[in-house]
Amino acid sequence: MEKKNLVIVGGGSTYTLGIVMSLIAEKETLPLNKLVFYDTDAERQEKIAKATAVILKERYPELETFEYTTDKSKAFTDMDVAFLQIRTGGLKMREKDEQIPLKYGVVGQETCGPGGMAYGMRSIPDMIELIHDIRSYTDDAWILNYTNPAAIVAEALQREFPEDDRLLNICDMPIAIMKSYADMLGKDVWDLVPEYFGLNHFGWFTKIEDKDGTDYTEVIKEKIINEGFVPTDEEIANDESWKKTFAQARKMLMDFPEFLPNTYLQYYLYPEALAAKEVPDNTRARQVINGRQRRVHDQCDHIISTQSTEGIELTDDVHGVYMVKAAASLMYHMNEIYIVMVKNNGIISNIPHDAMVEVPAMLARSGPRPFSVGEVPTFYKGMMENQLAYEKLVVDAYFEKSYNKALQALTLNRTVTDVEKAKLILDDLIEENKGYWPELH
Incomplete structure (x- = not known):
């Protein structure tokens, strides 16, 4: 397979190490010649990048080039694919997004409700500028965007770049939910085939089969109702907030048993109860600052100081692997099925055609080929x-x-x-x- 060049935009993100480990785990799926990190925050990126250099030296020695930069020309020249994961305003503004609505008894959440609007309005100008920047250096590179709030960002990018057929908006939440389904069935998540419809962070699974065509939908529903529902993806499995979120998904299924819900629907179906549970001085942003961010930065400091990953637990995650596999399916014409965001154009026949919907699609060299959903109830x-x-x-x-x-x-x-x-x-x-x-x- 021809080796590719990849740039990760938002190289200073605390999720970047998970993506790096996923690239290592999937090096046969998406073999790389060059990996570049790009971020506007040089200091934040440097810590992640210096640790990454050690990881790659140990575990991906065949990678010819690794660089990190704040220079757009160095980042985007000769790239085959770009992963976009920016957070305009950082965790500081995320905390404001969550705290302000809570003052008025309204859900404080980064992608849903008023917090999602605030984050979206901040993200749009930076995302538009970023796509223009990338396209000034390459017309052919695939751009996989998973910057939140993905639904608002996707709508804005569709308006600004209506003819760009190599720009794909994608979210990892459906696959994180499917990971829990797979584990309760004792199966590999990549052997499951979903039927799904909705908007980003606002959708439902209608069927879960395996690749042999066995339908496990009712089995999953029964297991969730009778045995409970917990997150099993490595990144969120031990997170108390996510445990509560998956438990709430069980309640959603019991209240509306027709389809299996996306976990984010809790904020729209039970807004008063969710707002009442939040603590303004310890919102999700503060938990991330004191939790994942501290853990990742401590790992990086140890790796940098010892120039070794010995004793450090580093694993790929379903979030990163999903991005890598989706990119590979696009570039190598694998025709694998992934849940992505596309313009509706009749896929869901009884909502507007210009909606950006989230549905399963076969990813090929020519782009996503979404499956028809038809009318929804x-x-x-x-x-x-x-x-x-x-x-x-x-x-x-x-x-x-x-x-x-x-x-x-x-x-x-x-x-x-x-x-x-x-x-x-x-x-x-x-x-x-x-x-x-x-x-x-």
């Missing part, structure tokens, strides 16, 4: 159309610099619904996001 259609209207209004608000559209978006969102609350939250978000958001009129 009224309840799910109504939920999706409400969420879709919110997402489109957020993007309208950004491009039109419209306060009114932003207010309409928050008022529609199921985590808010109240106009007066929406105004208070919006005004606080505007104040906190000065310099990130466009000035709304």
Whole structure:
């Protein structure tokens, strides 16, 4: 197989080591000639990159070149594929996204509700600039974007780059959920074939089969209801917040047993209960700062100081492997099936054709070939159309610099619904996001 050149944009992310370990685990699937990290935060990236250099020396000696840079020309020249994972404003702004809604009794979460809108409005300009930057150096590279909130980002990028057929928005949450399904069945997650429909962080599995065609959907439902549901992906398995999230998914299934829900639906179906459980001084952002970020940075410091990974537990994760396998399927024409975001164009026949939907698609050299879903039942259609209207209004608000559209978006969102609350939250978000958001009129 021809070796490829890969750039990871957001090289300073705490998820980067997991992606590196996934590239090592999948080196036969996606063999690399060159790996580059790019980040605008040189100091944050340097720690991750110096540790990565040691890891690669030990475990990927056949990789010819590894570099890290803040120079766009060095990062994007001669690239075959780019993985995008930026966080505009960092964890500091994520904490504000979560705390501000909680002041008013509304869910504080990074991709859902008002926090998702705030993060989305910050992400859009940087993502648009980034895609333009990459395309100024290469027209052919595949760009796999998993920057959150993916639904809002995907809608904005579709408007800005409607003809770019090598730009794919992708999310790892469905495969993380499938990992738990696989483990409860005693199967390899890569042997499961999903049927799924929805928007990003807002969807449902309708069927789970294995590659021999055996349908395990009802078995999974029964196991979840009777035995419970827990996260088993290495990255989240021991995280108390994720354990509660998967437990809540069991409640969602019991309340609406027709389909298996994406875990993020909890914020829209039980917004008051979820908001009441949050502690403003210890939101998810603070837990990440004190948890995963500290753990990863401590690992990096040890690796750098000893110039060895001995004694350090480093593993690939389903998040990273998913990205690597999807990229390989695109570039090597493997025709494997992955859940990705694509323009609807009738895939789900009873929602708008211009919606960015999340569905299974066969990934080939020519791009994603999504599978038809057909009509979805009224309840799910109504939920999706409400969420879709919110997402489109957020993007309208950004491009039109419209306060009114932003207010309409928050008022529609199921985590808010109240106009007066929406105004208070919006005004606080505007104040906190000065310099990130466009000035709304």
